[in-house]
Amino acid sequence: MKKLIAFIFISSAQFAIAQHSDNRWVSLFNGKDLTGFKQLNGKAIYHVEKGEIVGTTVYGEPNSFLATEKTYGDFILEVDLKLNADMNSGIQFRSETSTTENGRVFGYQMEIDPSSRAWSGGIYDEGRRGWLYPLEYNEAAKKAFKPTEWNHYRIECIGNSLRTWVNGVACASVIDNLTAKGFIALQVHSVGDKKDEGKTIHWKNIRIQTQNIKPSPADALFVANLIPNNLSASEQKNGYTMLWDGKTSTGWRGAYKDRFPNEVWKIDNGELTVLGKLGAESAAGGDIVTEKEFGAFDLQFEFKISDTANSGVKYFVTEKENNVGSAIGLEYQILDDDKHPDGKLGVVGNRTMASLYDLIPAANMLDMNASRRDRLPIGEWNRGRIIVYPNGKIIHWLNGYKMVEYQRGSPAFYALVARSKYAKWENFGMASKGKILLQEHGTKVSFRSIKIKEL
Numbered sequence: 213m214k215k216l217i218a219f220i221f222i223s224s225a226q227f228a229i230a231q232h233s234d235n236r237w238v239s240l241f242n243g244k245d246l247t248g249f250k251q252l253n254g255k256a257i258y259h260v261e262k263g264e265i266v267g268t269t270v271y272g273e274p275n276s277f278l279a280t281e282k283t284y285g286d287f288i289l290e291v292d293l294k295l296n297a298d299m300n301s302g303i304q305f306r307s308e309t310s311t312t313e314n315g316r317v318f319g320y321q322m323e324i325d326p327s328s329r330a331w332s333g334g335i336y337d338e339g340r341r342g343w344l345y346p347l348e349y350n351e352a353a354k355k356a357f358k359p360t361e362w363n364h365y366r367i368e369c370i371g372n373s374l375r376t377w378v379n380g381v382a383c384a385s386v387i388d389n390l391t392a393k394g395f396i397a398l399q400v401h402s403v404g405d406k407k408d409e410g411k412t413i414h415w416k417n418i419r420i421q422t423q424n425i426k427p428s429p430a431d432a433l434f435v436a437n438l439i440p441n442n443l444s445a446s447e448q449k450n451g452y453t454m455l456w457d458g459k460t461s462t463g464w465r466g467a468y469k470d471r472f473p474n475e476v477w478k479i480d481n482g483e484l485t486v487l488g489k490l491g492a493e494s495a496a497g498g499d500i501v502t503e504k505e506f507g508a509f510d511l512q513f514e515f516k517i518s519d520t521a522n523s524g525v526k527y528f529v530t531e532k533e534n535n536v537g538s539a540i541g542l543e544y545q546i547l548d549d550d551k552h553p554d555g556k557l558g559v560v561g562n563r564t565m566a567s568l569y570d571l572i573p574a575a576n577m578l579d580m581n582a583s584r585r586d587r588l589p590i591g592e593w594n595r596g597r598i599i600v601y602p603n604g605k606i607i608h609w610l611n612g613y614k615m616v617e618y619q620r621g622s623p624a625f626y627a628l629v630a631r632s633k634y635a636k637w638e639n640f641g642m643a644s645k646g647k648i649l650l651q652e653h654g655t656k657v658s659f660r661s662i663k664i665k666e667l
Contacts, residue, residue, distance in 0.1 A: 236425070237290075240280060240396070241265060241418040252277045252309060253317050256400035264416045267400040269299060271409040275338075277304060277317045279397035288421040289367045289396060295359060297411035298326055304338060304397035305367055305374075313339075319394050320344075322367055322376050322384075324413070325357070332357035333365075333376050333383025345384035345436050346612040356381035370427050372439065373446070377428075387437040387444045396420075436595075436612070440514070440660050441482050447663070455502065455511070455648070456662040458482045464500050467539040467649060468531055473497030476652055483516075486523065488656040494538045495654060501529055501539065501647040508602040508667040511648065514593045518656040520551040521590075524569060527598060528646035533637060538651055540634070542620075542641045543569035544598055544608050546657060548590065559631075566596070566608050566615040571628045574608065574615040593660070602667055 240248065243263040251258060254276030257268040267278065284306070291303060307319025318339030325331040333353055335345040347354050356378040357363055366377040374386040398415055435447050441458030455463065461472035461479065476497030478485045489496040506527070513525060526541035533540045545567045549555040554563045561573035588594050588611060597609035600620075608616035618625060621642060634640040650659060 236421045236423055237419045238422070239419050241416070243416075246278070248281055249278050250281055252279050252315060252397065254400070254402060258398075258400070264414045265398065265418075267301070267398060267413045267415075269400055269403045269409055269411045271403055271406045273402060275317070275402050276400045277307075277397035278400075279304070279307070279317070279395040281395075283393050283395050284369075284420065284422060285393040286370050286422065286425060287367075288369075288425050289365075290417070290419050291365045291415055292362050292417040293324065293365060294362045294414045295324070295326055295412075296414065298359070299403075299408070299411040299413065300325060300327070300401040301413050302336065302338075302399040302401070303365060303367065304395070304399060306369060306391045306394040307338065307397055308391065308394045310339070317397065319391055320374060321399065322365060324399075326359035330354035330357065332363075333378040333381070335374060335376060335384045335386050340390075343612050344386050344388065344438065347383065348609075348612060348614050349434050349436065350383060353378065353381050353383040356383065368425075368427055370425060373427065373444070375428070382428075382431050382433050385431075385433045385435045385446065387435060387439055387442065387446075389439055437661070442661070443663060450665065452510075452512075452663050452665045454662070455664045456484055456659070458660065461500075463503055465503060466497070467494070467499040467501045467529070468534070469498065473500065473652075483658045483660050484650070484662075485656065485658040486650065486652045488518065489654060492654045494652050497652055499526075499538055499649050499651050501531070501649045503647075505645040505647055506600075506664065506666065507645045508600050509598075510665040510667060511598045511600075512661065512663050513596045513659055514661040515546055515596055516593050516658045517546060517548055517590055519548060519590055521546065521548045521655040521657050522552050522554060522653040523547075523655065523657040524649075524651040524653070525596065525598065526649035526651065527600065528641055528643045529649045530643050530646050538653070539649055540637055540640070541646060541649055542606075543651075544596060545569040545574075546596075546651075552655075566610040568606075568608065568616050568618065570632045570634065571625075572616050572618055574610070575613070600667070 254273040256270050256276035258278045301324040302321040304321050310316045316339055321336045321338045323331050323334040323336055331347040334347045337344050364379050368375045372387050372389045376384045437444055443454055466473045476487050523546040524543040526543045529539050529541035547565050549564045557563055558570055566574040595611050599607045604620040629640050
């Protein structure tokens with residue numbers, strides 16, 4: 213018995229030592245100087261003070277970055293940071309420098325945003341695509357950041373999964389494969405006003421795991437998946453399915469038809485494209501609709517417009533009207549606002565991109581950080597989203613921005629319908645269920661990554 217007790221004691225001690233020695237965290241900052249870092253892009257001031265890295269804004273300088281000399285692929289990073297003034301900043305990860313733009317830094321960034329917008333913890337693509345995960349996707353996370361206190365930031369990059377936390381609150385979840393490896397950098401944002409010079413941000417406790425890393429438990433956070441026609445494990449767990457398989461016409465047919473159109477619609481290279489022909493509404497191959505009907509749902513899709521393009525994604529389409537032209541339903545407008553005549557028609561812009569067509573105009577918000585509109589240029593893929601809640605509330609999204617919000621069946625909704633082109637259709641938009649439709653309007657538009665979650 214004594215030998216057994218001794219064996220158990222020794223084994224327990226060895227296990228405890230092994231656990232203690234299995235410290236996978238490595239410090240990136242030695243607390244004394246900037247060894248292991250190099251400065252890129254701008255000339256903001258970085259120095260070490262009281263065991264902290266302090267970044268100070270300099271008027272007239274572009275965004276500045278204190279970057280690790282090493283590059284990292286899969287990792288978990290934790291940082292404590294505090295702002296001593298109202299200023300924008302961020303933490304770059306899997307980032308690189310351009311060989312053609314004077315060494316400009318580009319890559320993923322976890323946002324530090326003390327403004328009223330409150331997007332701290334969101335994921336921005338510096339120097340490339342702009343916002344990938346603004347916190348409009350996650351209202352609860354807007355309260356996590358404490359502007360005048362120390363904040364604990366966590367980034368997990370494992371494979372194609374990019375996830376962030378602020379003070380223990382899950383903020384953003386992105387699936388992307390554009391950059392697999394790069395440096396980590398502490399940003400001091402440029403300032404365009406002399407009075408903003410001298411503002412500081414402090415960083416400490418900068419540590420990283422790169423060996424035997426394990427992701428945090430799965431959560432129900434909305435996932436922005438930027439890989440075409442891909443459904444991640446986290447999306448599947450959250451109830452999403454592919455509405456288009458990326459290869460065939462399975463699950464779709466022509467509106468008012470029993471088959472998929474033989475002309476105009478083309479499936480190639482993971483894209484579902486309606487080709488330009490005749491320039492009129494449903495005059496060639498016609499619209500296509502899902503074979504299945506949907507009530508409450510979260511629909512995601514990507515689309516790419518051509519010059520002067522016009523199309524739309526309709527929902528609650530019943531095909532009962534037997535009308536000539538496009539089938540009737542509530543419509544998320546897809547349009548080249550600048551060149552197609554529809555952009556100037558309707559009332560107060562209610563036929564522009566992401567509007568509820570002929571009823572409610574989209575909010576044409578401005579991304580101040582990237583100095584670009586919510587709508588991406590012709591030839592680039594835009595991310596659309598329509599959420600229909602069980603209580604009748606409906607939201608249109610475009611590239612992470614909330615563009616339209618309304619209540620189906622409300623007095624305001626009926627008033628809008630009464631003054632629209634839909635006034636002649638009885639109970640327009642009020643079916644309990646309907647098909648989802650992609651519109652043929654005589655111009656070229658491509659779709660991909662069409663997925664849905666029933667609510």
